[in-house]
Every structure is written in structure tokens, then in C-alpha cells.
Amino acid sequence: MKKYLKTDEWNIIEDSFQADRMRWSESIFSLGNGRFGQRGHFEEPYSSDSYRGAFVAGITFLDKTRVGWWKNGFPQFYTRIPNAPDWSSISLRLIDEELDLAQWDVDSFNRRLDMKAGISYRDAEVTSPRGNKLRLHVEHIANMAHPNLCLIKYSVTSVNYTGKVSLVPILDGDTANPVRHPDEKIWNILRSGTTNDCAYLWTQTRREDAQICYAMTYRFFKNNKETFANPIRIEKEKQAGFSVGTEVKPGDTVTLVKYIAIASSLYYERQDLIEASVAEARNAQSTGWDALEQEHRNAWQEIWDETDVSIEGDPEAQQGIRYNIFQLYQTYRGDDPRLNIGPKGFTGEKYGGNTYWNTELCCVPFFLLSTPKKIAENLLIYRYKQLPKAIENARKLGFDHGAALFPQVTSNGEECHSEWEITFEEVHRNNMIVYAILQHATLTGTLDYIAHYGLEVMIAVSRFWSQRVSFSQPKQKYVILGVTGPDEYENNVNNNWYTNYSCMRCLETTLSFLEIIARQYPDEYARICSITNLNYTEESERWRDIIERMYLPEDPERGIFIQNDGYMDKVLQSTDAIPAGERPINQYWSWDRILRSCYIKQSDVLLGLYLYYFNFDRETIRRNFEFYEPMTVHESSLSPHIHSILAARIGKVEKAYQLFLHATRLDLDDYNNEGDQGLHITSMPGSWLAVVRGFAGLQIQGGTLKIEPVIPEKWSGYSFKVNYLGNTLHIQVGKEIKISLTAGKQLNIQVYQNVYELKQGLDLTVNRKDLS
Amino acid sequence: MKKYLKTDEWNIIEDSFQADRMRWSESIFSLGNGRFGQRGHFEEPYSSDSYRGAFVAGITFLDKTRVGWWKNGFPQFYTRIPNAPDWSSISLRLIDEELDLAQWDVDSFNRRLDMKAGISYRDAEVTSPRGNKLRLHVEHIANMAHPNLCLIKYSVTSVNYTGKVSLVPILDGDTANPVRHPDEKIWNILRSGTTNDCAYLWTQTRREDAQICYAMTYRFFKNNKETFANPIRIEKEKQAGFSVGTEVKPGDTVTLVKYIAIASSLYYERQDLIEASVAEARNAQSTGWDALEQEHRNAWQEIWDETDVSIEGDPEAQQGIRYNIFQLYQTYRGDDPRLNIGPKGFTGEKYGGNTYWNTELCCVPFFLLSTPKKIAENLLIYRYKQLPKAIENARKLGFDHGAALFPQVTSNGEECHSEWEITFEEVHRNNMIVYAILQHATLTGTLDYIAHYGLEVMIAVSRFWSQRVSFSQPKQKYVILGVTGPDEYENNVNNNWYTNYSCMRCLETTLSFLEIIARQYPDEYARICSITNLNYTEESERWRDIIERMYLPEDPERGIFIQNDGYMDKVLQSTDAIPAGERPINQYWSWDRILRSCYIKQSDVLLGLYLYYFNFDRETIRRNFEFYEPMTVHESSLSPHIHSILAARIGKVEKAYQLFLHATRLDLDDYNNEGDQGLHITSMPGSWLAVVRGFAGLQIQGGTLKIEPVIPEKWSGYSFKVNYLGNTLHIQVGKEIKISLTAGKQLNIQVYQNVYELKQGLDLTVNRKDLS
Secondary structure, three states: OOOOOEOOOOEEEOOOOOOOHHHHHHHOOOOOOOOOEEOOOOOOOOOOOOHHHHHHOOOOEEEEEEOOOOOOOOOOEEEEEEOOEEEOOEEEEEEOEOOOOOOEEEEEEEEEEOOOOOOOEEEEEEEEOOOOOEEEEEEEEEEOOOEEEEEEEEEEEEOOOOOOEEEEEEEEEOOOOOEOOOOOOOOEEEEEEOOOOOOEEEEEEOOOOOOEEEEEEEEEEEOOOOOOOEEEEEOOEEEEEEEEEEEEEEOOOOOOOOOOHHHHHOOOHHHHHHHHHHHHHHHHHOOOHHHHHHHHHHHHHHHHHHHOOOOOOOOOHHHHHHHHHHHHHHHOOOOOOOOOOOOOOOOOOHHHHHHHHHHHHHHHHHHHHHHOOOOOHHHHHHHHOOHHHHHHOOOOOOOOOOOOOOOOOEEEOOOOOOOOOEEEEEEEEOHHHHHHHHHHHHHHOOOOOHHHHHHHHHHHHHHHHHHHOOEEEOOOEEOOOOOOOOOOHHHHHHHHHHHHHHHHHHHHHHHHHHHHHOOOHHHHHHHHHHHHHHHHHHHHHHHHHHHHOOOOEEOOOOOOEEOOOOOOHOOOOOOHHOOOOOOOOHHHOOOOHHHHHHOOOEEEEEEEEHOHHHOOHHHHHHHHHHHHHHHOOOOOOOHHHHHHHHHHHHOHHHHHHHHHHHHHHHOOOOOOOOOOOOOOOHHHHHHHHHHHHHHHHOOOOOOOOOOOOOOOOOOOEEEEEEEEEEEEEEEOOEEEEEEEEEEOEEEEEOOOOEEEEEEEOOOOEEEOOOOO | OOOOOOOOEEEEOOOOOOHHHHHHHHHHOOOOOOOOEOOOOHHHHHHOOOOEEEOOOOEEEEOOOOOOOOOOOOEEEEEOOOOOOOOOOOOEEEEEEEOOOOOOEEEEEEEEOOHHHHHHHHEEEEEOOOOOEEEEEEEEEEEEOOOEEEEEEEEEEEOOEEEEEEEEEEEEEOOOOOOOOOOOOOOOEEEEEEEEOEEEEEEOOOOOEEEEEEEEEEEEEEEEOOOHHHHEEEEEOOOEEEEEEEEOOOEEEEEEEEEEEEEOOOOOHHHHHHHHHHHHHHHHHHHHOOOOOOOOHHHHHHHHHHHHHHHHHHHHHHHHHHHHHHHHHOOOOOOOOHHHHOOOOOOOOHHHHOOOOOOHHHHHHHHHOOOOOOHHHHHHHHHOOHHHHHHHHHHHOOOOOOOOEEEEEEEEOOOOOOHHHHHHHOOOOOHHHHHHHHHHHHHHHOOOHHHHHHHHHHHHHHHHHHHHHHEEEEEEEEEEOOOOOOOOOOEEEOOHHHHHHHHHHHHHHHOOOOHHHHHHHHHHHHHHHHHHOOHHHHHHHHHHHHHHHOOOOOOOOOOEEOOOOOOHOOOOOOOOOOOOOOHHHHOOOOOHHHHOOOEEEEHHHHHHHHHHHOOHHHHHHHOOOOOOOHEEOOOOOOHHHHHHHHHHHHOHHHHHHHHHHHHHOOOOOOOOOOOHHOOHHHOHHHHHHHHHHHOOOOEEEEEEEEEEOOOOOEEEEEEEEEEEEOOOEEEEEOEEEEEEEEEOOOOEEEEEEEEEEEEEOOOOOEEEOOOO
């Protein structure tokens, strides 16, 4: 954990120029609006280490699978979101010189990301090799109100320079994929060109034909006065744009506003792409910066009104949690079930921009609780649409009768990952999808989704388990052999407790909703039975038998669940035993050493206790936490918030707080030394969940919303809004607990042991208890 | 198992043209002489499916490691033997037509590999699209007496054609790597050219600078009369050679003899390569075909005199075992400790031509027993030379204090394989090297190798185990976690019985030789202690403790050893339960399905019983055999002969015979449907071992050579020579057992329960017993 940034409750501020941490800074200052996004690289060229990256939602590239030794069942292709042509480029030229912060002296430097407004600012004072001093001011907006629109305001003030200044805004199709495939050119240019006022670049990915078209317009100002600058058109094979210049003297300021419209074949007919993007860029130009900025600010305000968590007395935590919410919403707008959330969002190519179980584990519960919008439902529909491919995926691995294995990694529903221990064996992911469906029903109180979509998924997943378990003669129990559990630092193990347990619960969920839907949606039930060929009697009997006779490894002496067979044979020691300078261990240890160590990458048994919280008593949770937490290295971003939540629930509030900080400032403080590759987008909701489900202790038990707030020592209070059964509650925790209903009419809520009736307009106040 | 070839005791015969099995045929008819080798593709171009492959010993290429997800500890490079420029090419041209068996009618076709002489013959009658009929006769020799020399005699007889016939012998540097990297060009041409009588091609691998130079001369005959044919020189950028033609009429025969000298930078200074190869090609031309062929036949006769196994009453087995010996000697001459034996030898690119533990498991015992030459010793010196890299390799994985992990796959001593479950975890390979050293001492009766080389290897390997084992609190035993045993259809298991057991025996061997060498070679001992920094007291104590408290999984009820923790939880069923059409399972099942099945790729527990035979009683071997054999799919070529040997030892002679046939005719009958990729060179000695150690039951027990012959029903007798303590014995098994000493003076031999004294000139005859 390091401190590179200034602490501020609404802003991310970097107040010095750190060339050696450029990639990390670029990750941190990433901007997006759910339809597109880009890393926070400079608009102008930068000739030193940097990772320029720009991404357009839903535009993917089918890369050939690359493995050392092919294994039967590997997919042919790896899908990934390609680094898109660069829409943001603006060069700054003087006579014979061009701005390049790697070559010029940087006399002062400040970057600020205003999270409330969703605007990034960059200010710098620079001196060129010839001694020309300039002041730079840049504003950058990925417009939340206009999903196709990116806006950049680029201002230069001469301090001592006299002569011509040119600003060169272009659309640049000559993009590489700097991280994994630096030599690879993915984009074919279909057409590019300029008119008097507008440039466009129409591109297509190699092999498939996903298409993107950019159009840009601009305005040019000298000392805040619009100027017609007789632009030179730039019309290269892979670039289109303008060079706009004027003479300046010291004190003069020139400003270029670049309006970029980004349209893709996901939303437009191919033949309309140029026209649509050009029209939108021209519209933006005529609407103008101020109006567009205001609409953008309003859109952000709406999000903050719903999801903001206010923390009193801890600006670092406040900054972190807002940063997480901000980055998540920059990645996913929630309005398109064809889209999902890549682990790095639009901040890097790692994980290929694909969908992982992270979505169901972290994002779905966040969206379900934090907004009345149907964002989570869209994420669930995404999986439902991919059910046929999940069935196909299972078939490739030898399963039949409609069994589904949802992919570990995918964008189009086909598995695209090729590590056998993950692709074929990290099968617990299947349960998380069923769990997310269950959560949707529990928190929204509606069954329509399950009747129309979810039950089919449940049946297919249950069929998978029915075939995946086997019966052990020595144990006289069902076992699940050869899996990788959530802790990916164990591979190909037998009887991962979490997998076995969640398999049981998954079968149970299916059985229970089969009954409910049969009763409440008889027509849908008939339809589902027919299309799935369900043999209820036989299949449900098998599922029940598995539930009854599932093997669950336990250590009766310690009173804990055992992560998997063989775990207790390891040398058990806490993470303190890891030599200094060897963390994260995945950057220092060979894989076999990691595997045979006791160290746990991410919550595994504890994940089960988190997800199925009410099935375990507090002492059981405490014993397991005290056993497993000291051996957990949290080298997955999915881990700290879950430990934090459990710690808060068992009264270890300060431990919970440490883990919360880890979850919350993972990227801002670069805990795992990998921020250069991008941000941990999909685990960002973890910090919100840690507050709401951890510190506030919000749970649904037997249909009742329940909270049991605790508060870290450092905080004087915290508050948030939460949604349940169509109601929105505002919950403030301080010395007292205040609860008000901001939407919805009436709701019972249990606070600690007592149940209260909440009504709109009547605030509830309860004393906070000490639970430690 | 299929029958594609005619059965013949000394020949491999293909008597029809099978275009759909061309790659397999090319593998079968591969030719080599230990310095170079090539697949049996046609000399002339063939425009349909084919895999032209040629390889030069010790010339490797460092390919970048290709993996999906990088794991810490993976090597940067994968070493592989590249497909060399083609030295054998000869085109046949008529007016406007060129011979191509894919396009011409093949009226008759016969290929024959004479294993006794080491010559392949090809005869065909062909008709061109224009109706020209020719008869073709080709002879091909990879000269065993002249390791740089390849000889090809290419004859064409006109049946109905009148006009010019040209033969075009070239050296072709435009080689691709057809199997894994079809687009890749590895060879840079340094220089090529022709003189009046000679052409040469000097090439170098990209990136590194291993070099090969070929030179060729030729003679041209018309109706057996040498003709000066006014050749046209072929001098292209990547090709050098000649076009030699003459007019023919029906009945005329033209013959081209191509003499190719193949020199590499492993044996020559780079600047001398052209001169040396040209001189050798010219010499060959002047020596002439007949003399060179005779020297070649003599060299093969020497090999057969030592190693031939004669089997009476079973031509298929006879053919198979000779084929195996033939192919092994084609791959490895045994005279250069810088070379080793790739699993596919010179018959294909799979496995990169690298060294695997196959060498120590199969080849070393064969060479130790079958020849008095120091071939096995050279293979052991190869490993000793790589000890520093093995220590380096272990260090990369976190081991220290001189611990060594010999690579799973290597050519230069560095690990070059990148599958974590193999590279990092199939660590039992370390023991096989120590075991081979022990065998060398046991069978030769000399300790020099151990004193000068072997003990250092033993210490380094023992240090590896000392760090690799860990202590299990629940078991109160040493355990070895996270390994892949010999059965590669289980990955990352705990306490693989074979690994644990062989680890103990390995430590024991080291301890015992430390004492012996200290006593018998005090100077060497002092040297070794000093360079290894051996702390005898402390280290030997630790090793003894591990031996005493090693965990060995057993099933007391069944009276068997358990392959690894968790194995008994599997659904245990015989290979009969595998659905028809799904074998080999590795071509049909996904990897996870294979892993969680009970099916065993290759002998695992049974390998331990084979290697440490005298530590187990016959009943224990029988129980384990009866438990594991039915679940073994033998999808590794290392497996059947070991099962065969054990089966013979426990009286299951007909089972042993079936397994022997599998081991012996694996490639000839293409058991595993992969003969197209090349032959299973390193496991070929298995058939010889199956006869000698299996049917004849040859073992060394307490320093005494012991045989317990049995005989398969089909056979009337078998005989072989074997070497022990500097003696050579000829053993004939029929109704009686006859034993004679063909070299050496005197030796005791135990036959069944009785010990006899053998003396040169006095044959021993003993009645054969029925042991079943």
C-alpha cells in the first residue's frame, strides 16, 4: 500500500509529474461513460513509457487461442476487447517544436479528476528544449448524458513564447495493442476523410467485422474569442483531422474544443455509421461545451443521489468509495443487456474486457441494492441470452441433457479462456449465476424474471451438477472431484467445501423455485418443462439425493470447514511467514510453490459463509474467519470486501476496517503492484457492499430487511441509500441510527433484534449498539 | 490396433499406395544414422497431404514460450529441433510433366525397409496424366559407417515414353515447419552455390547461430552406364543443385546417385563447414555406392550381433522388436555425450527433439544390458553436464543450497516446457536419473562414474527432496504435496505413492553411495564434499528422517498401494466402461473429465513395483497389478512394456504377451492413432526389456544375475544376448534354457532357484519351468 495521491473527498489529485508511474496514473485517471472509455493518457504524444488505450463497449476481437500444449476442450478463440483507434489525440506545435512531456521540462503539474462532475482536469507549466514556456489546461469529458460523445477542451497560454501555435486534433486509426500484442494491427480503415468542419474515421476489426466510426468537429478560440483559423486538413490513410494555428505572444491563450462522436455497429447499421457520427459531432459543436457539460454533470448527479455513501471523519475512505462507484458507472450504464462488465473495464486490455463471475459476485448485489433501475436485471438477462452457448460449452466437456456450464471468461457466451484448471475446473461459477438470480428475487420481491428466464438457467445448471458429482464408495457420499475453488491458489482439488456447499444450495434453489413457479406461473412452468424436457420426478429425486448425501469436509476438532481435501496436510502458517519483499506472492513464487503453500488467494470457505450467511451461527463464522483470514493474501480484488463484511459481522470492526480500506483503495494505493495494467472495476462495488452489508450489517432474513450497524473507530458516521422490494431507504449511522423511506410507502425493518415499521415521512431513530 | 503392413521378420513392407495414410507411412519409413534423420517422404515433390521432415542431431532452435497465461517460473524459451533444409530432394521431369504421385496414376507401389541392411527401397509403376508410363526404383541409405553421409539411388525406366528425362537433385533451404508452425521460416541461407560437380547449401538458424552445411555430388547412369549429361546448375537463393537429363526410349533406364554430406557446427568449425562437406561429398562420389553400402551393412551387422532378439514362431513380434531396435539405433549412436534421444527421434517435431525422462526409464537400461559399449554412460554424462543448469532450474522455483531439479524437457539443460503441472510438478523425474546411475553401477560393477560424476547428481537431487517434502501435522508423516506422478492423467495431486516411494529410495541410494565413495574413493569424496558444501551430519540426518517417516498411501483392505490421495474416491471401473469410439481418451475427452476419471495414462504404482521389484513380494505385485492394470489406458508409450514385465513376473504370461505386442508394435500397428506425428523412439527399447526382464525374468538380486524364463504360448523359443559386469551372455529359451558366455570368463547365474557357474566355452542347459 502506498500513497501517491492527495486525499480529497470528491477529487482524485496528482500534484506532481511522475514519469516512472505513468501507466498507473493513466489507469487511475481513466474516463468513460459505459459506451466507451479510455485510459488517462495525455492527449498529446508522449514519447516515454505510457499505455495509450481506448475501448468501445461491445466491440470485440476473436484472437486465436495461444497455448503451449493443446488440451482437448480448449476453445479455438480468445475474445478480447481491442484497443480502439485513438479519438482523443491533440498535438500542440510551436515553430519547430512539439509538446512532449517526456522531453520538455515540466515545471508544475496537476491532474484532478472531479468525481462529482465526472470531469478530468490537467494543468501544467512546461518549458520546451528551446526555452519556450507555456501553460497548459485540459478538460476531458466522457459524456454521461450523450453516450456517443467525448469532449476535450485543450488550452495553451504562452508565458514567454511569440510565434505560431498549432493545435492538431486528429482521429488516429494507427493503433497497436501495447500490452500483450505490440506488433498486432487489428483495425482496418474502411474510410476516412475531412470536410470543412468535420473529420471522420470509419474502421473495422480484422477477421470479424465489428465496426466503429468516429467523427469530430472543433471550435478554436484565441483569448476566449472564437477564431476562424484557416485549418489545414489532415487526410492520411489511417488518420483524419485538422491542424489549426494562430500567432501568439506572451499572455495569449489559445483553446481548442474537440467534439468527438463515437458510433459503433452495435448501435447503428453499418451503412449509417458515418452519417450518424458526423451528425452527432456537428450537433455537439452547435450545442456547445457549456450546455453539454451541464447535462453531463446532471447525469452524474443522478447517480450520486442514488448511490453515494457518505462517510464522516475519514476522507481517505470517502475518496476511495466514491472512486469505486465512479469507475463502475463509467464502465457500465446498465441499459443494455448485450453488455457486461470486464474486470478492467475500459482501463486496460487484461482479461480481454470479458465477463467473469465477478459480475454476479460483486456487481449484481450492488446494483440490486443501490438503485431501483433494472441494471442488475439486465446483467442477468445477459446470462440468460447466453444459456444456449453455456449448454453447448458443457456439451464440449462431455455433459448432456441440457446441462450448462457458464464460461469462466466470455463476451459472446462461448468460453474463451484456455487454462484447464480454470476453464474446465473452476465450475463453482455456475452457482454464482443461480445465486444472483435468487438475490434478484429476494431483493426485488418479483418472480417475473425467474418465470421468464431464470428457471431455465437454474435447471440447466442443476443438470450440470447432477452429472458433475460422483459417488465415493469409501466416503459413501457424493463428491466433486477435480475442481478449482474460488481460491485459485489451489488447482484441481477434490471436494472444495465452497463448491460442494454452493452446489447443494444451488440444487435447493432450483427445487424450490420449480415448486413456486409451478404454482404461481403455471403457463410459464409448462413452457419451461417442455423446452427443457424436464423429467421432474426423476431429476428432482436425483438432486435431492445429492443434497442429502453431499460430502462437506470439516475439521470437528477445530470446528471449521476444510477448504478442500488435503488442505490440512499443508504447513499452516500465517502470511507473516512470507519473507519480506515476496508479496504479492504471485509475482515472486513459482506456481507450484504457491499451490502447495497454505496461502489463499481470495475468500473461499469464507465466501460460502458470506453468501449463505444465515445458515451458519456467529461462532462458526468466527472460527472459520480466525482460521482462514490469517492465511489469505488477498491477491484477488474479489477478496478483501468479503472478509471485511464477515469481520464486521463477528465484531472485529477494526479488522473489518483494515480490509475495507484494502478493498476500497486497492487501486488508489496500488496494493497489488499492478495498477499499471488497469483498474479492478468489477470488484469496486465491494467497498459499497462492505459498508452496507458489513458495517451496517444489512441482510434479508426470512423476507425481513435487517440491519445491525457497527462503526469503525475512526468514523463519526456514515450514510447510504438502499433499495428493497421497491422501497428506497436512507440509512444514517452515527451515535444514533436514522432511517427514512425516500421512496415506497411502508416497510418493516429489523434493527438489531427489534422490528420497526417504516413509513414515508416518518423517520425512525434507534440507538446504536456495541456488538463487539 | 490395425494391420497396415505386411509381416516379415526383417523387413517393413507396404505393398499398396495409401495416400490417406501418407504421414503415418512417412513416419514408419523414417531413416537416420544418429547424426541426422528424416521422415520417409518421397524424394520427388508430392502435392497432397505429406509431412516432409529432416533433422540434424544437436541443432536446436530457441522458440519463444507460447502460453495463454504466464505463470511465474515459466522458461522464456522452448527449445526445439527445427525441420532442417531438405537434402534428399530429387525431382523427375519429362517434357512438360513432373512426377507427382498425388497427380499421376500409381499402377503398383511397394516400399520396403530392410532392417538388417538399413536400406529403404521404393518401387512403383506410374502413369502420367498424358499417359507416359514409367517404372521407379529408389534406394535410400543414411549411412551408419559414415555419419555425415546420406546416399540416394533414384532410377527410372521408361515403359512407353520417348523423350527427355531429367533428374533434378537439389539441396533445398526453403523449409517450413509443417506441423506446429507452418508459416515460420527458421533457416537463413548463409551461402549456396554449385561447381561443376558439387552443390552446397550453408544455413544458419534464425536468432541463434547453429549452422548446417550440406554438399552434394552425383553420378548419372543410362542403362547402367555412367553418362556425362551436361548438367544445368540450379543456383537459387535458397536452393542449389543440378538438373541432369538424357533422351530415353521405352526400356531405357536412367539412374541418378545422389551423395549428400551433412555437416553441422556441432562437429566443425563454422568456417570449415563448406570445405568439409564438399570434401566428404566428393570422397563419397569417388568411393562409390557399392563400397559405401557395404560399409553401411557391416555397421548394422555389428549392431544386430549385439542386440538382436530372435523370436521363434511369431513373425509379428519378431518384426516389431527388430523395428524398435532399428529405429532406436537410427536415432542415437551413443558416441557423443552432448546428444540425447528425443521422444520422436528424427521422425517428427513433436516434443521438440528434446530430452525427457524416457531416456533414463527405457533407453539407459536397454543400453546397459544390451551392449558392452559405453552408450548408457554417455547418456548419464549428458545429465551430469547439465547439473549446474538443473541447480539453476531449482533455484528459479525457490530451492536453494545446491538442490537440483532436472528439467522435464530440455536440450541444453534449461527447462523449456511450460505447463505448470508438468514443468513444476512432475518432479519424480529427478529420481529416475539417480535410479539410472544406480543401475549403471549395478550392471557394470564399476563405481568410477559415480565417483567422478554421479554422486554430485545424487546429492543435488536429494537436497531437492529435502526441501520439497513437508511435514503433515495430521498424518505425522512427511508428505509430498502438489505433484504430477508418472500417470499424467492426474495433475497436482498429493502423495503420489510412486513419487514418495522413489524419493525415499533415492535418498537411500545417495546415503549408501556417500558411504561407499567415502571409503573407496576418498579423494573424490573430499572433492565432492568441498564443491557441494556438504554438511554430512546434518543433511544425512534429515534425509534419514524423511526415509523413516515418509507417508505412503495404502489400502490395507485391498492390500494395495494407493496411487495418490483421493484416488479411491473416484468411480473405479475398468477401461471396458469407456464408450466405444472414445479411445484414446485424450483425443475425445476434455482434460477435466480425464483427470477425474480413474483411468491411468501409464504405469504409476506399477512403475514403482517394476523399478524396485525386489522390495515387494509376488502377491503384493499381483494385487496391485490386478487393481491398476484394468484401469490403465496405456496412452503413453512408456507404459505397456512395464505392465508386460510385471505380468510375466506374476505368471500372467498371456497378458504379458498382449502388452508386449502393444509395446512392440505400437507404431507399426498405430495403437494410439498418432503415428502420423512420428514414432515413439524412446520407448522402443521397452520391447527388448519386455523380453529380457519380462519373459526371461532377468534381474539382479544381491549382486547375482538371475533369470526365471517363461514363454508365451505362441512362441517356440526366443534368444538374446545380455551384458553384466563385463560379461556377455547368450541366452536361449525354448523347451530348455541354454546359456553361454560369449565374452568374459566366468560368472554365476541363478536360473529359477538354483545358482550355476558359467564359463566361456561351456554351455549351460537347464529345463524350463512353468511358473504360472
